[in-house]
Amino acid sequence: MTAIKVLTSVSRKCTVIAPVSLSIALLVTSCNDNKASQCQRLIKLVNAGTSLMDANKGKQVVTSVQLAKDLEYITKSIKELNLKDPKLKEFQNGFVKAFETLYQAIAKAAKALGAAKTAEDSVSGREKIQKSRAEIDSALTTAATTVGKRSDVLVRDLNKYCSQPE
Incomplete structure (x- = not known):
């Protein structure tokens, strides 16, 4: 040849x-699909969601709306992980609840911020702005406080669990 x-x-x-x-x-x-690989898949998605939030802090309405959509997608992805380890399923459910709370609060705040931006310069417009501010503060402060504490515990416990030998 x-x-x-x-x-x-x-x-x-x-x-x-x-x-x-x-x-x-x-x-x-x-x-x-051992514990380590399941941990890696869950941690990868949690980190992606956390990175989205960090990258979008203090952004405008359009960004907030997109952030809510992106976090909703991350939440759905976490929810769809096919984890077999019972303890990891618990962590999965905790992170799903945390991200759901966040993206819903961000979406609500973005909607309120959008309403405030379209308010007219009048008495009723100023009332609309005040109402929007209260909604934004309430939605984000409550969600951030609640989710922040819960997420800190989840992350700490997940890292501890995933670092233990099988």
Whole structure:
């Protein structure tokens, strides 16, 4: 065989072997869904949600609306994790509740902020602004305080649990 024919033959074998090898690797990985891999998947999503909040602190209404949507997506992703470990399922449920509370509060605050921005310069407009401020303060302060405390405990306990040997 010439060198080109040998390379072509080897190339065809590799094209078949590579997808098969990848499929087997993915199958073995998914079958080997141990505590460590489940912890990594949960922590990755929790970190993504936390990063979103940190990156969007103090942003405008449009950003707040998008942040609420992004956090809702993260919440859904956490909820859909197929965790088998019972303790990790508890953490999963706790983080779902925390992120749900946050994205709902952010959405409510964004709506109130949007209403305040469209208020007219009049007595009724100023009342609308005052009402919006109260809604924003109430929604965000309550949610941030409640979720912040709960999340701190969840993160601490999750890290502790995930660092223990199986």
